[in-house]
Amino acid sequence: MKVFALLLLVVVVQDVNSEDSCTSSLNLKNKPLFDISSFHCVSVWDEQGYILRYLQTDRKVWSFVISAPNSNSFIGMGFSKDGKMVGSSAIVGWVSNDGSSTMKRYFLGGESSAEVVPDQGNLQLVNMTSSIIAQNSTIYMAFQLNTQVTPTNRLIYSLGPMGRLPSPVNYQLSQHRAHISTFFDYNSGESKSKSPYGNLRRSHGVLNMLSWGILIPIGVMVARYFRQYDPIWFYSHTTIQSLAFLLGFVGIVCGFVLEDRLSAHVDKHKALGIFILVLACLQVIAFLVRPGKESKVRKYWNWYHYTLGRILIILAAANIFYGIHLGGAGTAWNVGFAVTLVAFFSISIVLEIRLWMTK
Known part of the structure; x- marks a missing residue:
């Protein structure tokens, strides 16, 4: 032995x-x-x-x-x-x-x-x-x-x-x-081996997460569940979404600069980001040309605005997770953003139930 x-x-x-x-x-x-x-x-x-x-x-x-x-x-x-x-x-x-x-x-x-x-x-x-x-x-x-x-x-x-x-x-x-x-x-x-352009990386990630991943869903929830507080809900909704659009635009510009400086190959992430920005621009245009409440086409405009907004949120969430993966930000960022989405989803369920009960 x-x-x-x-x-x-x-x-x-x-x-x-x-x-x-x-x-x-x-x-x-x-x-x-x-x-x-x-x-x-x-x-x-x-x-x-x-x-x-x-x-x-x-x-x-x-x-x-x-x-x-x-x-x-x-x-x-x-x-x-x-x-x-x-x-x-x-x-x-x-x-x-x-x-x-x-x-x-x-x-x-x-x-x-x-x-x-x-x-x-x-x-x-x-x-x-x-x-x-x-x-x-x-x-x-x-x-x-x-x-x-x-x-x-x-x-x-x-x-x-x-x-x-x-x-x-x-x-x-x-x-x-x-x-x-x-x-x-x-x-x-x-x-x-400090990650190059660390501040630019963080700016790109934080701005896009804050805008597309947090503010946009909050703005949607305000428009969906607080219409009884007219016209406060409308001004709150437009203010939140406008701020989100501006922050998101700056975040995407940071992404373009980062890609150029790092010579990075992030074609899928980039394509999704551009598509999300296009959807956001279409929402802005739709807001500027929205028909009056009494217009016959207003309900179609509402469907369009609603559908486009939900697609934007889903794609943005997916691209944020993908960006966290590409940047090697680690588990903490994934968990933090996932917890935020779960919180939004839970609050939405509660508010949706309350909305249906009041109808």
């Missing part, structure tokens, strides 16, 4: 040691083509297990080893002037199923795969020093840069889709499944 426990302990220790980390020494069977024994080590992307080892090994040479779990995907490290992927240069590497490894330079000229050009960019690699090593389910990508100055602090890391490695025909990269933009201090080894 003691022997079995000892063997189990050895297996566990070996398994732990097989995981790459900065707390243990790096023992590679196949050594990189340059000495890495005195390199600094920093965890730069905890979510994906990316670790960066680096050192200025000569007056004009900076050496790097980026490691990540080998998930049958390419890994990339980019050097950017402004933290954006577009316009940056990157080193990308992968290990094929047959054990062969590939590392190439890329210039990220645009958002599409066709604009990510291999063997281009402003990174000057030191000849005969680049290598890729796969060991213990981890891939290590080692390279050296010839540079007159310290490399840019804006470092970008990317992870490709599983099982879709670049073809040796053209080495075209597929759209990455995850990436992160960081600010790296070479002196302290501190890597900050």
Whole structure:
């Protein structure tokens, strides 16, 4: 029994040691083509297990080893002037199923795969020093840069889709499944991965949630359940909806700006947002041309106004949840908005019952 426990302990220790980390020494069977024994080590992307080892090994040479779990995907490290992927240069590497490894330079000229050009960019690699090593389910990508100055602090890391490695025909990269933009201090080894344009993100999310997800439903409830307080209900309804429209418009503009700055691919979210804005504009136009109460077409106008408003609320709620998902805002935002909708729904049921009882 003691022997079995000892063997189990050895297996566990070996398994732990097989995981790459900065707390243990790096023992590679196949050594990189340059000495890495005195390199600094920093965890730069905890979510994906990316670790960066680096050192200025000569007056004009900076050496790097980026490691990540080998998930049958390419890994990339980019050097950017402004933290954006577009316009940056990157080193990308992968290990094929047959054990062969590939590392190439890329210039990220645009958002599409066709604009990510291999063997281009402003990174000057030191000849005969680049290598890729796969060991213990981890891939290590080692390279050296010839540079007159310290490399840019804006470092970008990317992870490709599983099982879709670049073809040796053209080495075209597929759209990455995850990436992160960081600010790296070479002196302290501190890597900050603060979400870019955080204030703009929050403004976009909060304004749209407040307008389309909260104020619009409140305005609808006022018009539906408080008509006995005429004309207060009418002025309250128009004021609330007008405020919601203005806030929502600003929120959507923030979304356009955010998409441009992040070079984000959010086509579905964007299309839904534009459609919701169009519906809101139609409601404004309908309000301006509404017929009089005694008009024969007033009931059709009421049906139109009612139906369009409900469609807008449903689509807005769905798009808000989708936006929370895209922004990675977390469970708290989902729960908070869901609780708000449940509260609105519960209040509406109570008021609807009261309305039918008074008829």
